[in-house]
Amino acid sequence: MLDTTAFSGALALLGSDINIWLVIIPGLMIGLVAGSIAGVSNTMAMAICLPLTLYMDFLPAIMFLTAIFTGGGFGGAVTSILMGIPGTTSSVATTFDGYPMARKGLHNEALGVALMASVVGVLIGYVILLLVVAPLGAWVIRLGPAEMLLIALWGMSMIAALGGNSLARGLIAGAFGLLLGTVGMNTAGHIRGTADIPFLLDGIPLIPAMMGMFAASQLFTLIGSGYLIKDKTARRADYGKVLSGFFQVLRYPVFQLRGTLIGVFVGAIPGVGSSVGNLIAYAQAKRTDRDSESYGKGNPKGVMAAESANSSSEGGSMVTMLALGLPGGGGTAMLLAAFAMHNVTGGPSFIDQNMDIVYTIILGNFAQAVLLLFVGLGFLAIAGNIVKVPITWLIPSVMVLALIGAFAVTGDQAGPITLFFFAGLGWLMKRYDYPVAACVVGLLLGRMVESELIRTWQISGGGELEFFLNRPVALVFAALLVLSLLQPAITNYLRARRARQQD
Amino acid sequence: MRLDQIRPGHVFLLVLILGATLWYLLDTLDTSRRLTNTILVVPLAILVFAAGAFELIREILRARADPTTLEQRDVDEDQDSDQTPVDMLRGVVLLGFTGLLVFFYPRLGFDLAVFLFIFASLVMLEPRGYLAKAAFAAIFTLIVLGGARIILPYPMPTLIL
Known part of the structure; x- marks a missing residue:
């Protein structure tokens, strides 16, 4: 599994050029800041910094961009936890428990959990990459629409987990979100719901819509409150509590490991990536926890599952990029652009001939993960002070930042307009106890579900069962999906049986 | 009924x-x-x-x-909710201000629109200390929009900046 010769070569390469190490901390800081500003994602930061890498050698350039990628993975958690506004689709699930923890005055613990979960997630993700990059790449290439559909359905099961107290309202929110996600031109070329508005051809801009729904539903309900946190003594950055967050991650290794594994394998699938991985990991954590009722109210295990999946998906997406030369998402697309700028092409031949460089990138990312711990702690000292700002000053400021972030995503008025309409919708939904999160998840997954459903239908000749029986990976996914849905019932049955036997 | x-x-x-x-x-x-x-x-x-x-x-x-x-x-x-009906009304007004910002910034310029939005919102949420609020709105607009213009590759319509 491990090419020891290439490994030795990688160690030699790492020791040969100090620039490989000098770019890591600036990259992490840029990623942290970019990820923490809603709408300005790590992908955008990588795109902005890409021209700078033209003046660097290949390895320092890749280290710089992957550091931005790594920093941004945690940066998104900061705004999710402190403001309840996920800056990227990969931080959506972090909001569900991170923000309630912050409202209870546990923002330091939540940030500590998120940081440690991110660090451990990145480390384990890259260990898996180190050991199985080539076989995992060969596995990814075999995935087709049927497998992608099942992954999307697995993500959709999240909607049920977020349904809230009322089944009818949960169904309305989730189904309406899915419908909104299908607006535009579908994979079969049919154009629906655009009302002749050109920017809707590609669908509703997801990030502005998501920011609008969360921003309004969280911020507007704070009007009348003095501060984000009622308890004055809790309104400060406290490293002791951040450290207690670290230890919470170490106390629940199963949740951390499961979230990480989900993130790596889902992150390896092109086009799916961390936006679905964090949702699946969160839903799994909620389903399998004895205390599932506490999810959505400030359970640190929810933050842990989401952030570990979000961060480990970086390692997973690198598999696709290195082994197949395919971008798994925006971040790896930037990395491939950097490859091209230095006349390097990723793919099977790259791995065959340059395994030492692959290992150098992986080992460099180990160092990034460790450094993220310290750089992240420093960043939290500044970012954590946001809880001291009175709500009156915070709300309009955050709304403007969100609007600029929405503008940054689309480059024109489409983003801000989308944010505005979804802000109104999100606020109304929150006011009348409709689960906003379920609507957002539906919005994220709608296009993917429809596209893969159509492709699967077409390729299978109209849903022929034999098609699925000949796809063992799809059968395995289907079995995993059914098991994960039935797991709470099975666990309860076994517990009740054990209790009866003890009686 | x-x-x-x-x-x-x-x-x-x-x-x-x-x-x-x-x-x-x-x-x-x-x-x-x-x-x-x-x-x-x-x-x-x-x-x-x-x-x-x-x-x-x-x-x-x-x-x-x-x-x-x-x-x-x-x-x-x-x-x-802990919110009073007045808080709810403030929310509606804030949403209205957001709509005005979104639809009128191409004409007013992002800088002026953001300044007016922040100032109006601050005054609406807490009607006192107008000078401090105006100063905050101006400084915030300068820093945020100035930074956005440097970072973002898209042209941002502005009046003054």
Whole structure:
């Protein structure tokens, strides 16, 4: 599994050029800041910094961009936890428990959990990459629409987990979100719901819509409150509590490991990536926890599952990029652009001939993960002070930042307009106890579900069962999906049986 | 039926969702009735209509119920928020300000629109200390928009900056 010769070569390469190490901390800081500003994602930061890498050698350039990628993975958690506004689709699930923890005055613990979960997630993700990059790449290439559909359905099961107290309202929110996600031109070329508005051809801009729904539903309900946190003594950055967050991650290794594994394998699938991985990991954590009722109210295990999946998906997406030369998402697309700028092409031949460089990138990312711990702690000292700002000053400021972030995503008025309409919708939904999160998840997954459903239908000749029986990976996914849905019932049955036997 | 027990905001939300779903469904069927167009939209629309009708009926029954027999959950929903009616009204106004910013920034310039939005919002949320609020709005606009213009590759229409 491990090419020891290439490994030795990688160690030699790492020791040969100090620039490989000098770019890591600036990259992490840029990623942290970019990820923490809603709408300005790590992908955008990588795109902005890409021209700078033209003046660097290949390895320092890749280290710089992957550091931005790594920093941004945690940066998104900061705004999710402190403001309840996920800056990227990969931080959506972090909001569900991170923000309630912050409202209870546990923002330091939540940030500590998120940081440690991110660090451990990145480390384990890259260990898996180190050991199985080539076989995992060969596995990814075999995935087709049927497998992608099942992954999307697995993500959709999240909607049920977020349904809230009322089944009818949960169904309305989730189904309406899915419908909104299908607006535009579908994979079969049919154009629906655009009302002749050109920017809707590609669908509703997801990030502005998501920011609008969360921003309004969280911020507007704070009007009348003095501060984000009622308890004055809790309104400060406290490293002791951040450290207690670290230890919470170490106390629940199963949740951390499961979230990480989900993130790596889902992150390896092109086009799916961390936006679905964090949702699946969160839903799994909620389903399998004895205390599932506490999810959505400030359970640190929810933050842990989401952030570990979000961060480990970086390692997973690198598999696709290195082994197949395919971008798994925006971040790896930037990395491939950097490859091209230095006349390097990723793919099977790259791995065959340059395994030492692959290992150098992986080992460099180990160092990034460790450094993220310290750089992240420093960043939290500044970012954590946001809880001291009175709500009156915070709300309009955050709304403007969100609007600029929405503008940054689309480059024109489409983003801000989308944010505005979804802000109104999100606020109304929150006011009348409709689960906003379920609507957002539906919005994220709608296009993917429809596209893969159509492709699967077409390729299978109209849903022929034999098609699925000949796809063992799809059968395995289907079995995993059914098991994960039935797991709470099975666990309860076994517990009740054990209790009866003890009686 | 007690009209004061109807929640107009909830009815508005339901009408909005059901109306949008109906419009989208009709637009989809108008585009094409092939399975590749309707495979997901039609079942989801039916689900939204069914659940929406259930909620509307529930809202009507609530309006007809004796207030002493209203389900505890309904009462809890209304009392869940710490916000007063004035806070809710401020929220509506803030949303209105956001709409004005979004639709008028191309004409006013991003900088002026943001400055006016922040100043107006601060004054609306807490009507005192106008000078400090104006200064904050100006400094915030300068820093945020100045930084955005440097970072973002898109042209941002501004009046002064």
